Amino acid sequence: xxxxxxxxxxxxxxxxxxxxxxxxxxxxxxxxxxxxxxxxxxxxxxxxxxxxxxxxxxxxxxxxxxxxxxxxxxxxxxxxxxxxxxxxxxxxxxxxxxxxxxxxxxxxxxxxxxxxxxxxxxxxxxxxxxxx
Numbered sequence: 001x002x003x004x005x006x007x008x009x010x011x012x013x014x015x016x017x018x019x020x021x022x023x024x025x026x027x028x029x030x031x032x033x034x035x036x037x038x039x040x041x042x043x044x045x046x047x048x049x050x051x052x053x054x055x056x057x058x059x060x061x062x063x064x065x066x067x068x069x070x071x072x073x074x075x076x077x078x079x080x081x082x083x084x085x086x087x088x089x090x091x092x093x094x095x096x097x098x099x100x101x102x103x104x105x106x107x108x109x110x111x112x113x114x115x116x117x118x119x120x121x122x123x124x125x126x127x128x129x130x131x132x
Contacts, residue, residue: 038085047078055067
């Protein structure tokens, strides 16, 4: 939903006050892209996965079972961390409330991730009033 004219003016005033108060910090925040943070996490997860493979192989070669199991756990944790970062980087991990809630007229999918209980109830309420 677009901002009203009054809300846009207020937002502009807040932004100008922020720049006046601390221009260096405001510029840093404005330039930074959240996707770069997730890309760094993906690189770290890849390094962790490789480290896990090395630990697993070393554990198998020298017949040290706890080291091999530890390597597998490191691999699994790195995969999960990397997958969550990849999802968030591409917009799949955002909840409906974080992305601006569900749009009016948008149907809730059957099955899968349907949102929170309150979001589903609000959607039912909207559909009920639309059918009348």
